[in-house]
Amino acid sequence: MLKQNIRIQLGCDFRFLLPQATPMIAMLNVHATRIHDLEGPDLIGTWPTVPLSAYHDSFGNWCVRFVAPAGEFRIGTRTIISDCGALDVQPTEIGEQPVEALPNEVMQFLLGSRYCETDILSEVAWRLFENTPRGGARVQAICDFVHDHIRFDYASARATRSATQAYAEGKGVCRDYAHLAITFCRCMNIPARYCTGYLGDIGIEPRHEPGDFSAWMEVWLDGAWWVFDPRNNTPRIGRVLVARGRDASDVPMIHTFGANQLVGFGVVSDQLS
Structure with a gap:
């Protein structure tokens, strides 16, 4: 609504x-x-x-x-x-740019970082997503996988958990969902960056979880950055950005x-x- x-x-x-x-x-x-x-x-x-x-x-x-x-x-x-x-826009019909056509300033968001080990998860990413449609549909497929693969567990939150560990353990909090989805996107040559900010329970049933900042990602598709949220995996209302970077290590x-x-x-x- x-x-x-x-x-x-x-x-x-x-x-x-x-x-x-x-x-x-x-x-x-x-x-x-x-x-x-x-x-x-x-x-x-x-x-x-x-x-x-x-x-x-x-x-x-x-x-x-x-x-x-x-x-x-x-x-x-x-x-x-x-x-x-308004609800988050769902850009599933948007295409992606080849690496050679990407702007210089987005290239850093293709590389591995502290919590996003592209070198370790590249083979996994290509096995899982090579046959998915390119562009926004591929990013959504990544979000669908991550949303289903990780079980949200606030009690298991760990500041040092990386994308590789989140994939192996299958549990975590919103930052772990974001890190794993970002890593898969980068492995598939789609620039992705980490975002943190406010996201209350507006327009949905209250979850009764402890109040906390939220994490999601932005991906570069067809010349613009677009929001994707693998933790919630549905358009939400009232998302307010505070900071963005390569991963959580850039935006404590x-x-x-x-x-x-x-x-x-x-x-x-x-x-x-």
């Missing part, structure tokens, strides 16, 4: 215990491509207050640097974003340069009436 002109409350909160002052980088702000939809700035707040500085990384993501003091430390953001309420929500204990974490992505 399509919806029009919805408003979504977005926010997150992280609580740490730190044994010493610790440099950090946060990627918590809505991506620049959605800034015009914000009703107000999604300013980052910290408790206690610390000086913040910001920069754009090589993928165009907004990064905030700071040094968190020893002890209990909190960081988070809140905002409201307007959304057209909080990167810490020292010992830390995460003692609290919450994410909100709810439609406002």
Whole structure:
């Protein structure tokens, strides 16, 4: 069911215990491509207050640097974003470009990366998908396989699980679905990049899972990037991008340069009436 002109409350909160002052980088702000939809700035707040500085990384993501003091430390953001309420577009009829015709800037998204071992899974990918139709239909076939192959298991989440391990273990969370689908796409010469952001239960029955950021992928087809979501594998409403990169190693929500204990974490992505 399509919806029009919805408003979504977005926010997150992280609580740490730190044994010493610790440099950090946060990627918590809505991506620049959605800034015009914000009703107000999604300013980052910290408790206690610390000086913040910001920069754009090589993928165009907004990064905030700071040094968190020893002890209990909190960081988070809140905002409201307007959304057209439309479902994700399904580009299954879109074709793909041959490698020699790809723009230079997308070539890096054909290569293996920390969590996407194309060298290990290439033979598997070609065995599974060589006879599928090229383009968006092939990407959808990859998403269908990954969606059915991996069992969602929040309790088994592991920050070090790679695409190869997700394929072997057959379980994981949304980042594992994304990593495996990205790897298969790259093996089939389709550029694919990792995305993270907000995706609430808008337009569907609530799942009653812990609030968290979501992961999906964008693939390059016929001259443009298109969203595919192997975890949900169905068009969704209210997807809000925060950051994108080669895989999850490029876009940690909080990167810490020292010992830390995460003692609290919450994410909100709810439609406002």
